[in-house]
Amino acid sequence: xxxxxxxxxxxxxxxxxASVALLGLPMVWFAALYLAAIGALLITSFWTVDDLSxxxxxxxxxxxxxxxxxxxxxxxxxxxxxxxAAAVTITDIILAWPVAYAMIRLAGPRLRAAMMAAVMVPLxxxxxxxxxxxxxxxxxxxxxxxxxxxxxLPRLHIGYSNWAMWIVFSYLWLPFMILPVAASVERIPPxxxxxxxxxxxxxxxxxxxxVLPMALPGMVAGAIFTFSLTLGDYVTPMLVGGRGxxxxxxxxxxxxxVTNNIPFAAAYAVLPLxxxxxxxxxxxxxxxxxxx
Numbered sequence: 001x002x003x004x005x006x007x008x009x010x011x012x013x014x015x016x017x018a019s020v021a022l023l024g025l026p027m028v029w030f031a032a033l034y035l036a037a038i039g040a041l042l043i044t045s046f047w048t049v050d051d052l053s054x055x056x057x058x059x060x061x062x063x064x065x066x067x068x069x070x071x072x073x074x075x076x077x078x079x080x081x082x083x084x085a086a087a088v089t090i091t092d093i094i095l096a097w098p099v100a101y102a103m104i105r106l107a108g109p110r111l112r113a114a115m116m117a118a119v120m121v122p123l124x125x126x127x128x129x130x131x132x133x134x135x136x137x138x139x140x141x142x143x144x145x146x147x148x149x150x151x152x153l154p155r156l157h158i159g160y161s162n163w164a165m166w167i168v169f170s171y172l173w174l175p176f177m178i179l180p181v182a183a184s185v186e187r188i189p190p191x192x193x194x195x196x197x198x199x200x201x202x203x204x205x206x207x208x209x210x211v212l213p214m215a216l217p218g219m220v221a222g223a224i225f226t227f228s229l230t231l232g233d234y235v236t237p238m239l240v241g242g243r244g245x246x247x248x249x250x251x252x253x254x255x256x257x258v259t260n261n262i263p264f265a266a267a268y269a270v271l272p273l274x275x276x277x278x279x280x281x282x283x284x285x286x287x288x289x290x291x292x
Contacts, residue, residue: 038273045267054260064267074251078271081247084162085230088169089223092177095170096222100182101211119175127172128235134168135159135240160242168240169230176229177222184218185211220283227279231272248272 045064048057068074103115122130137143138159145155158164188211196206234249241247248268255265 041266041269041273044263045270047263047266049261049263056262064264067264068267068271074268077246077251078248080162080245081231081249081272082275084166084169084247085227087166088173088230089177089226091166091170092174092222092226093181093219095174096177096181100178100185103178104182104185119178123175130172131168131236131239134164134171138164138167138240160240160245162241162245164240164242165237165245168236169226169233172236173226173229176225177219180218180221180225181215182218184215188214216286223283224276224280228272228276231275 046060046062048059048061048063049055050057068078099115099119103112103119107115135142139145140155140157140159142159144158148155158167192210192214193206196210201209231247232249234247234253237245237247237250248271252265252269255261255268
């Protein structure tokens with residue numbers, strides 16, 4: 001009997017062993033690269049730096065976390081990052097629903113393919129090219145203000161501000177919200193919508209009681225993308241945020257590359273992990289993962 005047939009027979013008789021053999025190597029790879037990196041980050045966050053030599057001092061100290069919550073500027077940067085990430089997530093949910101619903105429920109096959117391509121095409125271009133394009137649009141002498149002046153409206157001073165970051169982030173991560181929501185809407189049986197209409201429910205009531213709860217896992221999946229990607233970004237704040245618009249990533253970058261305070265950078269980088277953990281726990285309590 002060949003080796004392949006022997007392994008197939010062994011896997012058929014012992015499905016648990018077959019699952020371990022199938023997932024064993026990816027799980028080892030995941031643990032060695034991802035979990036080990038997070039563990040190293042957590043351990044380093046409790047280290048300190050010698051003030052004279054700049055050498056790392058291994059040990060257990062809460063100095064970095066005390067500095068993180070006692071210095072107002074770091075607290076303000078953390079709140080700004082979390083607030084804009086939440087605003088971007090809510091904005092993308094509002095913008096994604098009409099597009100996703102029209103693409104799945106209203107559009108024909110050709111129009112659906114065209115809409116899907118329109119959603120995907122921005123992802124094929126460079127991230128920096130899209131950010132720089134919005135930088136030119138929102139600048140003081142950019143396309144937005146030129147258009148407003150042409151139609152007789154006053155200029156908007158939103159370039160290099162938190163408003164600019166909110167707009168750019170919402171644009172960058174919108175496809176990551178549309179696609180999961182569209183996939184969730186596609187899985188809703190049309191018979192449920194017809195049954196809701198037969199029972200006398202109007203369009204908005206059907207959306208609120210039938211469509212929205214069943215599409216909640218897709219919304220949460222998209223929110224994980226938009227929220228986490230905004231939390232960890234530091235390039236967009238540097239390009240369109242201007243002064244006083246630093247994110248957590250900018251502080252981490254400066255402490256690693258400029259001041260060489262790696263333990264404090266690690267402690268500050270732990271904060272987004274904690275925020276995402278709380279976000280996932282809330283989503284789980286709301287039952288967002290029950291249909292996954």
